[in-house]
Amino acid sequence: AQSVTQLGSHVSVSEGALVLLRCNYSSSVPPYLFWYVQYPNQGLQLLLKYTTGATLVKGINGFEAEFKKSETSFHLTKPSAHMSDAAEYFCAVSYYGNNRLAFGKGNQVVVIP
Amino acid sequence: EAGVTQFPSHSVIEKGQTVTLRCDPISGHDNLYWYRRVMGKEIKFLLHFVKESKQDESGMPNNRFLAERTGGTYSTLKVQPAELEDSGVYFCASSPLSGANVLTFGAGSRLTVL
Numbered sequence: 001a002q003s004v005t006q007l008g009s010h011v012s013v014s015e016g017a018l019v020l021l022r023c024n025y026s027s028s029v030p031p032y033l034f035w036y037v038q039y040p041n042q043g044l045q046l047l048l049k050y051t052t053g054a055t056l057v058k059g060i061n062g063f064e065a066e067f068k069k070s071e072t073s074f075h076l077t078k079p080s081a082h083m084s085d086a087a088e089y090f091c092a093v094s095y096y097g098n099n100r101l102a103f104g105k106g107n108q109v110v111v112i113p
Numbered sequence: 114e115a116g117v118t119q120f121p122s123h124s125v126i127e128k129g130q131t132v133t134l135r136c137d138p139i140s141g142h143d144n145l146y147w148y149r150r151v152m153g154k155e156i157k158f159l160l161h162f163v164k165e166s167k168q169d170e171s172g173m174p175n176n177r178f179l180a181e182r183t184g185g186t187y188s189t190l191k192v193q194p195a196e197l198e199d200s201g202v203y204f205c206a207s208s209p210l211s212g213a214n215v216l217t218f219g220a221g222s223r224l225t226v227l
Contacts, residue, residue, distance in 0.1 A: 043219045103148075
């Protein structure tokens with residue numbers, strides 16, 4: 001069964017500091033990998049995705065993630081946190097592009113002024 | 114372009130009552146999905162429609178849940194009778210048949226069963 005691990009349900013980061021959210025998955029076949037963000041009272045919004053090709057993926061709002069097959073990881077980073085980055089972030093995985101996503105538990109990011 | 118719309122945004126019902134959640138996907142999106150997030154847990158897949166047909170309903174928790182998509186447009190998810198453990202946020206998502214890797218999610222319907 002697919003599984004996704006996101007450690008630390010709540011993550012605090014200072015404004016201007018690096019944002020790092022970790023995501024590890026279990027898989028015996030190459031997955032498709034996603035990061036979604038949910039702002040208050042809004043739907044899940046796709047930040048970025050990896051399917052094939054370049055392992056460093058750039059997304060919206062200055063976020064990027066790197067697929068590391070050897071580490072089964074897809075960590076999300078942003079060099080400098082902004083107050084508007086306060087939201088919940090979800091890592092997700094699917095196989096064979098079938099859109100049956102398996103999600104991690106999410107990280108609630110709080111940005112401290 | 115209108116996004117995925119879900120109604121109601123929040124529903125509070127007593128145990129044993131019935132609730133129907135509705136999802137209007139993006140126009141022209143033949144794929145429609147339901148997901149659920151129980152408090153403190155992961156968002157989990159419930160089922161997948163392609164047009165009006167159930168492609169995969171292996172995530173439905175039990176037979177108290179009934180999903181329909183008559184005419185292949187909007188979908189409803191009925192819980193009857195509701196139990197306490199059904200409380201959570203129900204998300205709907207849609208995608209076109211091509212480019213099926215990217216889902217557009219709605220804001221979710223929060224269900225509270227007392």
